[in-house]
Amino acid sequence: LRLLGAEPLEKEKAIGFLQSLQTGEGGFANDKGTGSNAFTGYTCAAVNALAILGAEPMNREAVISFLGQAQKENGGFGATILSEEPSLDSTFFAVSALSALKVPLERYAGAIDYVLTYERNDGGFGAYPGDKSTLRITFDAIFALNLIGKDPLDKQAAIAFLNGYRKPDGGFGVDEVSDVESTYRAVCALRLLS
Numbered sequence: 001l002r003l004l005g006a007e008p009l010e011k012e013k014a015i016g017f018l019q020s021l022q023t024g025e026g027g028f029a030n031d032k033g034t035g036s037n038a039f040t041g042y043t044c045a046a047v048n049a050l051a052i053l054g055a056e057p058m059n060r061e062a063v064i065s066f067l068g069q070a071q072k073e074n075g076g077f078g079a080t081i082l083s084e085e086p087s088l089d090s091t092f093f094a095v096s097a098l099s100a101l102k103v104p105l106e107r108y109a110g111a112i113d114y115v116l117t118y119e120r121n122d123g124g125f126g127a128y129p130g131d132k133s134t135l136r137i138t139f140d141a142i143f144a145l146n147l148i149g150k151d152p153l154d155k156q157a158a159i160a161f162l163n164g165y166r167k168p169d170g171g172f173g174v175d176e177v178s179d180v181e182s183t184y185r186a187v188c189a190l191r192l193l194s
Contacts, residue, residue, distance in 0.1 A: 022062070171183045
């Protein structure tokens with residue numbers, strides 16, 4: 001709706017719904033179901049949606065605390081505060097939420113080193129040590145680095161990696177045919193790399 005220059009009907013209800021998903025942990029759950037836990041991914045979506053609607057979480061400091069607790073010693077972020085291992089996608093979600101909250105990302109500088117450890121020789125990024133590069137994880141890494149004001153170590157290799165998913169019809173795809181999700185990720189990442 002933002003891209004269309006419109007707002008949701010009953011904007012205040014949408015804001016209220018999103019704010020109601022903040023859990024006692026400080027992050028956001030996906031729904032109001034019993035046993036719903038806060039995840040960095042849902043927190044990213046809720047905080048960014050609230051920012052688009054011109055609102056903030058009910059307890060901004062609790063969100064920042066939740067995300068801080070999700071950060072691990074190596075600089076990456078876990079999916080929850082109880083996650084033992086960080087992941088690149090959770091790191092992207094956390095950095096995006098912190099950016100939407102206008103938190104100075106220098107406090108989370110370790111995230112840069114964490115993300116860059118997953119850069120591969122082919123210009124892409126893998127999800128875990130030893131994993132091959134994927135378009136989805138490369139998008140997450142480039143977006144997270146961009147929010148922190150950084151580029152991949154080998155920017156030209158990253159551009160070539162992304163363009164490697166281009167198909168004859170002009171779209172991008174991870175298989176033989178183009179698809180909308182791959183095209184979005186590739187086009188957005190290429191734009192972030194100028």
